[in-house]
Amino acid sequence: MFIVAIDIGGTDIKYGLIDENGKILYSSKIDTEARKGKEELLKKIFNIVESYQMKNLISGIAISTTGQVDGKLGKVVGGTDLIPGWIGTDVVKILEKKYLVPVIIENDVNSAAIGEMWLGAGKNDNNFLCLTIGTGIGGGIILNRELFLGEGSVAAEFGHIQIEKNGKHCACGKKGCYQTYASTTALLDFVYEELGIRINGLEFFQRVKNGNKIENEILIKWIDYLCDGLSSLIYIFNPKKIILGGGISKQGDFLKDIIIENLNKKLMKNYLDILEIKMAELGNDAGLLGATYILLKKIEKNY
Ligand SMILES: [Zn+2]
Structure with a gap:
């Protein structure tokens, strides 16, 4: 077929x-x-x-x-x-x-969430959350190996959860949405605000790995926002696995370790004990x- x-x-x-x-x-x-x-x-x-x-x-x-x-x-x-x-x-x-x-x-x-369930990072899981971090932040909820879609079929718009009151403007017309602080676009906007340069995600992570101090501080700030959203989702779903997709998944364990370190500060231990953060595998x-x-x-x- x-x-x-x-x-x-x-x-x-x-x-x-x-x-x-x-x-x-x-x-x-x-x-x-x-x-x-x-x-x-x-x-x-x-x-x-x-x-x-x-x-x-x-x-x-x-x-x-x-x-x-x-x-x-x-x-x-x-x-x-x-x-x-x-x-x-x-x-x-x-x-x-x-x-x-x-x-x-x-x-x-x-x-993408269903793809990861079929052949990727969620192959053996019945339930997980998937977040795609890119221009914005998209979400997918897998429950019992099916998509949870909501009444109007548009559930899991994680990117528009408000995390900053009166924060930055979002494409949706509202202010302070998660994706305006924790998407890759947001990360690169932070770089522009701090350093006045436009670079791409790969270049950014290379600079961090080269030991650039300001880039590292920007990364920590961005991760903190990313984990604010993740911890809310974790308190709602108590998931066993969260799969992170988008360009940043290429950063693998380097990024995963920083995320887990931050989540450790934000979450009660029993939520974190069973949780696995995994990078998407299907690109x-x-x-x-x-x-x-x-x-x-x-x-x-x-x-
Ligand atoms: Zn929005």
């Missing part, structure tokens, strides 16, 4: 052909060109699908996308102002009608693989 998986981000669209065991047979990426809007984006999706469809290869289409998604309705319901018109587009209906194969759509962080493929898994379950349930 072959699935076309497509992961739509604000900057690029990753896509690939994946089999029922999660083996990626082919993958590539193109620019999203988000500002061109819904029609152009649909055209890109059609082109990707048809590049496989012509060979009569595919059993379904699995889509992971930025934004808030209602998987049951098969469309994006919020959070993608970046792509004009994308909210409300009946992606699943349009594609199922056009290609006569089963289709699913899910939010990219939820997809950029998590969304593609997770969406594929969700589609395979839909096919199993007799599409």
Whole structure:
């Protein structure tokens, strides 16, 4: 069985052909060109699908996308102002009608969480939380090996939990959201505020490892914010595992150790004793693989 998986981000669209065991047979990426809007984006999706469809290869289409998604309705319901018109587009209906194969759509962080459960850092776990730290902070809640979605299918928006009253402005229109203090963007904004330079995450961590004092202080401040949010989540869920994804997962144990040290100061011991912080293992493929898994379950349930 072959699935076309497509992961739509604000900057690029990753896509690939994946089999029922999660083996990626082919993958590539193109620019999203988000500002061109819904029609152009649909055209890109059609082109990707048809590049496989012509060979009569595919059993379904699995889509992971930025934004808030209602998987049951098969469309994006919020959070993608970046792509004009994308909210409300009946992606699943349009594609199922056009290609006569089963289709699913899910939010990219939820997809990544499911991907990690299937083949990555949560492979043997029934329950865990997943946070993707990047431009913002996204969340996914895995309960009994399924996504916990909430009544409107948009649960786990951890990035918009308020952690600073009257704090920095967030893209959501509110102030002091977790992601404006603890995302990678926030970290690099701290660097700009302190040092007046724009660098990327990898460069930042290299500077810390080189022993730069100010960078190290910035890291400690950022980790403190990151752990403020994590400790609230830990008190709510009492989880056995939290998986951290996004570019920072490349920092591995170096980052994990600092996080655990900080959490030690914030949490009661019995919460921490059972908790494992783990870096995501699937990298950029998590969304593609997770969406594929969700589609395979839909096919199993007799599409
Ligand atoms: Zn917000």
